[in-house]
Amino acid sequence: xKDKKVKILLVEDDTNLGFLLFEFLESNDFDVKxxxxxxxxxxxxxxxxxxxxxxxxxxxxMDGFTLAEKIREKNKKIPVIFLTARSMKEDKLRGFxxxxxxxxxxxxxxxxxxxxxxxxxxxxxxxxxxxxxxQIIQLGQYTxxxxxxxxxxxxxxxRLTSKESKVLAMLAKSKNTIVNRDDIMxxxxxxxxxxxxxxxxxxxxxxxxxxxxxxxxxxxxIPTVGIILSIxx
Numbered sequence: 001x002k003d004k005k006v007k008i009l010l011v012e013d014d015t016n017l018g019f020l021l022f023e024f025l026e027s028n029d030f031d032v033k034x035x036x037x038x039x040x041x042x043x044x045x046x047x048x049x050x051x052x053x054x055x056x057x058x059x060x061x062m063d064g065f066t067l068a069e070k071i072r073e074k075n076k077k078i079p080v081i082f083l084t085a086r087s088m089k090e091d092k093l094r095g096f097x098x099x100x101x102x103x104x105x106x107x108x109x110x111x112x113x114x115x116x117x118x119x120x121x122x123x124x125x126x127x128x129x130x131x132x133x134x135q136i137i138q139l140g141q142y143t144x145x146x147x148x149x150x151x152x153x154x155x156x157x158x159r160l161t162s163k164e165s166k167v168l169a170m171l172a173k174s175k176n177t178i179v180n181r182d183d184i185m186x187x188x189x190x191x192x193x194x195x196x197x198x199x200x201x202x203x204x205x206x207x208x209x210x211x212x213x214x215x216x217x218x219x220x221x222i223p224t225v226g227i228i229l230s231i232x233x
Contacts, residue, residue, distance in 0.1 A: 007052070008053070011053075045074070052117065068100055082104065085106045086105075141154070141214050149164075172229060181226050
């Protein structure tokens with residue numbers, strides 16, 4: 001499936017610059033909506049979902065500062081870049097107090113703007129990526145950090161191998177439910193078979209040993225069916 005395009009709200013009253021920026025950003029695979037004044041820009045923002053805002057400061061009907069404030073009232077996290085022909089310190093400080101992410105003074109190089117956009121997008125997406133990657137699973141008194149392959153209880157910690165971590169993660173995510181042996185082998189080893197099954201049994205024995213400090217935890221092998229990680233709360 002093709003990745004969803006980043007949708008940019010562009011508000012610029014200069015007809016030529018607005019058109020050039022629209023074409024440039026579209027050619028770099030962004031989905032861009034262009035508005036010519038602050039009021040129409042705000043209406044556009046309120047009527048659609050955007051991922052990024054590029055706002056001229058000196059806009060008719062509603063200036064960029066006011067527009068940014070109203071956008072921030074609705075969405076405190078959406079990235080905002082100001083475009084301005086002015087480089088006054090007071091303007092920049094006012095913008096940053098509103099919570100904008102960057103300030104680009106006209107005239108500017110389009111490639112520099114693109115770099116700034118990509119840099120901000122990378123920065124704001126990182127916490128979400130980390131949140132998705134970092135999975136902490138509580139197993140009785142144990143804490144299992146899936147991403148870091150670390151099993152902890154009290155002040156003791158055990159760093160698991162990659163395969164140990166994958167096997168435990170599959171069992172932990174389906175705790176108190178039988179997980180098919182073949183499914184585990186395919187996920188962890190990429191194949192099934194007698195020798196892979198023997199390896200799985202070895203890993204299960206190791207995991208039982210790692211979890212033995214918690215009497216409420218049991219890893220049971222159900223013949224011809226699968227494996228279950230049982231936890232007594």
